[in-house]
Amino acid sequence: GDEILKRVVEGYRRIRNTLRFLLANTSDFDPAAHAVPIEQMVEIDRYAIALMAHFQAEALAHYERYEFHPVVAKLQTFCSEDLGGFYLDVLKDRLYTSATDSKARRAAQTTLHHITHSLLRILAPFLSFTAEEAWKVFQPQGETIFTETFHAFPDIAGAQELIVKWTLLREVRGNVTKALEEARVANRIGSSLQAEVRILASGARYDALASLGDDLKFVLITSAAEIVKVESEAEEGVEVVTSKYLKCERCWNYREDVGTNAEHPGLCGRCVVNLFGDGEKRSAA
Structure with a gap:
């Protein structure tokens, strides 16, 4: 019905x-x-x-x-x-x-x-x-x-390895999202961008996270992300800290460099580069 x-x-x-x-x-x-x-x-x-x-x-x-x-x-x-x-x-x-x-x-x-x-x-x-x-x-x-016939995709080198790696990354992201939700319920953060996360990871998980470098925070949709290598799976976990920085008016990230540009006091350095410079470089996300 x-x-x-x-x-x-x-x-x-x-x-x-x-x-x-x-x-x-x-x-x-x-x-x-x-x-x-x-x-x-x-x-x-x-x-x-x-x-x-x-x-x-x-x-x-x-x-x-x-x-x-x-x-x-x-x-x-x-x-x-x-x-x-x-x-x-x-x-x-x-x-x-x-x-x-x-x-x-x-x-x-x-x-x-x-x-x-x-x-x-x-x-x-x-x-x-x-x-x-x-x-x-x-x-x-x-x-x-x-x-139309079905879409012909371009060839992607190592497609299967990419799928395996990102399945692992999405698993970790699921744990981070859970920790962010708990912080939100406890009124420690509003949006996920108000958070900075510290991930304790071992083995393949650590390697996958480390390979993203500075772009990890974009995958997690947080303002900052740090990874710490631990020896065993039992020690793995996620810590959420409320950012102490100001919020950028344009990208809503909380960053240390918000307000450092006198002409655009409401913007972070990343947005200044994206608007008036050569644009930021991304490698993973």
């Missing part, structure tokens, strides 16, 4: 909201002029493309066997957990705070462009009107989506 319908509506809304985000953030992107080659992308973008390609291959295998139901179920999970709950959430900082034409932002848009191409084609067999409506916005010069 009502409960089943409510679930269907929620699932559809999640897919539709994902499409709205993708279309809005690729609206000023022209692949011929702005696309960034795979090898110049930061690691999280390569991971997102590898994950989308993996999901598309799974969906196609189901379609070959006329199994529509698993595709619908997996697609909802993909939109809510892999995209909305992780990649798109992390990406917002780069999309909204990097310079409009910077490589950092264009690489993010290149990734979203690939994801949108693939997602709309996967949707088309069972959400035909939604897929066609979104396709007209996404490719206004193109013909109907039903004349």
